[in-house]
Amino acid sequence: MIYPPPPQLKNKNLFQTKPFIHNEFINSNSTKTFKVINPATEEIIAELPEQTSEEIEHAIKLSYEAFQTFRRTSVHERSKMLRKLFNLIMENVDDLATLITLENGKSFADSKGEIVYGASYFEWFAEESKRNYGEVIQPTNPNNKIITLKQPVGVVGLLCPFNFPSAMATRKAAPAWAVGCTCVLKPDSQTPLSSLALAYLAKEAGFPPSVFNVVLASTESTPMVGKMICENSLIKKVSFTGSTAVGKLLMKQSSTSLKKLSMELGGNAPIIVFNDADLELAVTQSIASKFRSLGQTCVCANRIFVQSEIYDKFCEKFALAMKKFKIGNGLDEGVTHGCLINTKSIAKVEDQMKDALDKGAKILVEGGRLSNLGKNFYSPSALYDVPFDSKVFHEETFGPLAAIAKFEKRDEILDICNDTPYGLASYIFSESLNNVWYMSEFLESGMVSVNTGVFTDCSLPFGGVKESGFGREGSLHGMDDYTVVKSINLGNIYR
């Protein structure tokens, strides 16, 4: 069955439903297919081939061959392609955002924000690519000089999640191309259309064949394709964004060929609101952090801790702010929050909510399923007086449930915040430099956000510590993960 491009798209070329290999959308030999379903309407948007393992191996081989020439292109040529791709994305913002909302369910405003955010990585790395500097080192032998070069690691496997169908692909591909790597990308089976649209634009921007290959796999075959990518010795690095459990598995599989890895994994972000915080700001920004993409980001607030003097006022204002949410089809006018990708995260929210209520938490905002809108719709919930031993404080929610608790002392809450295997993001709201500095220094997380709930940016080194993973994406550090240092010792130079 062939599905027509969604009527909302102005540029119909952005709707692609075949694997993108060697700069062509190709037919697969596979007879198996998988469907992409709009989570808001439950309608089928597209039916895509589930590629065979031979096809995926072939795509990797082509990317390996392409690497041999792409690595030799001048950095200025690559910079121009990256800049052109940035421009092309910006010329197609509305269409690309529409695709995200159709396949992911988030509101159109959120999708537009994602496209602009994702595009900014191409602009950033178009510039940063020129600064992939090496060093000159003075060795102990005075007749020698040591020079280091940062060289592209090789073919990289990019394993991308559903929650940012475009921006996670761009955040990985932009630095990889900046340094001369080629990529084989596997999008999440629920949201592959944004990656295919990106592939179309990458070709338009002038990237040579097989610098970007997009392979397609269903949810069922994803573990097999992930394993193939991790075990294939032609791939020299894997960058994964997803759960900690899957990250650990991929790491094990990658050990067979000892690959370089970047792991952007789960989080359990605390928000700490001190008595001296700007209360209005703390409330609006906590809402922004908690309910961005309905809680489906790794950096969404998972635990909200508010100091005792402002606790009651914070809860009251938090509940009032949630009343302004308009839940609906993300493409409808005025909708602030769309739907979830599937019912799994609703079940998790319900489970964590029941557990917290059983332990003594109280309801601040009673949300719940919105079956009249569809099975993936859920009106966000909030709890207060949540006991510290509740599941919601120890497991990543990845859904629309806010859990709030009171604290008295700074050191007591610092210990509670750090009592988790995760360490991705933390948020602090305070007007005191001492509080801000102390918490920033001792919170065990890769990123700390002060007085803002939305902190990510192409210029920020994004990444975690502990079981939230390792590696940094974006910023001046973003290219390092795609390079290897070569040391050249120039001997006897003063002959």
Ligand code: SIN
């Ligand atoms: C993530 O959820 O991993 C990405 C969040 C962001 O880049 O803002």
